[in-house]
Amino acid sequence: MLLLMARDQTRAKVHAAALLLALDANGAGPLTMEGIAARAGVSKQTVYRSWPSTGAVLFDALLARSADESGRVVVPNSGDLSSDLLALATGMIGELKDPLEEALLRALTADLQSDAVLAAQYRELLLGPQLSAISTRLSEAGVPASGDVAELFVGPIFYRWLLRTRPFDSEWVSAHVERIIRSIGR
């Protein structure tokens, strides 16, 4: 994936088309390569030249977006763990609530379920860094088993988002952070 021969403009067009399609296909039908090509005003061949599947397009689009805005996973470090976790959770949830980001992630998640290779890349390039950034922050605060605590922190957020059990609100977020803090025995 991610052949660099693709003209930047073409790549951007394909990314945008995939995002828009994911946005208004939300929860309905799945993305198709032909649909992406048509929406991007681009030959099917051009899409296949650079990406093997719709999931790969989405993944690449996601990488391009995060590289644009920040580049790296940033976990706040003010010295106060509690307020840092609150800021982190609020930020994550804010991203998940952004319609475009949400559509992108849901469409990508759908593709991950039937593409083991893509799932592995997703873990290595996105999930892993995110988890280990949180884990590092926790570790610096002297939290034991910081990797597990990072999952305890992220897991329920992911669970709520993916399964849509209930919407996020600010009371829940702060209560969640309080539970995390208590769980580490402070």
Add this chain to the structure above:
Amino acid sequence: MLLLMARDQTRAKVHAAALLLALDANGAGPLTMEGIAARAGVSKQTVYRSWPSTGAVLFDALLARSADESGRVVVPNSGDLSSDLLALATGMIGELKDPLEEALLRALTADLQSDAVLAAQYRELLLGPQLSAISTRLSEAGVPASGDVAELFVGPIFYRWLLRTRPFDSEWVSAHVERIIRSIGR
């Protein structure tokens, strides 16, 4: 879904076919209605008569299985919350590790991502009861915000399983339960 006209034998054959296909297609290609029909030795028409999609077949198969074995979500209640949660988590993880159950759930999860109706049914008929059973057990033990704590308990297990970040082992399970207990401020 779940038209009762279907002959029991036919229904069983289709369920079995879907399970077997999910089992050895694991992570590779997606299930197809034609594949299920062929594997079940049944006309395509027969499958479409009773289920509108592969996800519906899987969901129905899952319901049939859980109705066979237990019927209801059972959360142990020995009076000792900690050991009950440990038993519960161990049981859940045991199910997730069973190859057939795992293949079924993963295939179903894949379909849920692009079928909003099915996802809603899944939440109402399976996730909801599971969460509220745990929540009730917690509530009886005097835990406040028991619904949120139930998600704190289930979320990381789901996260680990779905994203395959790391395998489950017994040390992690007991540490997880300990963190949950501490998080409720006991």
Add this chain to the structure above:
DNA sequence: AGCTAACGAGACGGAGCGTCCAGTTTGGAG
């Protein structure tokens, strides 16, 4: 100006979709 990569247009065989039909089996009620 000219070379080369990237691209556009469109065709291809194949798989799966979802629906239709006409004929056969099967189970139960009378």
Add this chain to the structure above:
DNA sequence: CTCCAAACTGGACGCTCCGTCTCGTTAGCT
């Protein structure tokens, strides 16, 4: 036992999307 209705078979249908191929055109770089 008979017979009727429901369930099932087998196959065909037009369609969308897949993934690959070819050929001719465009666009960037030197």
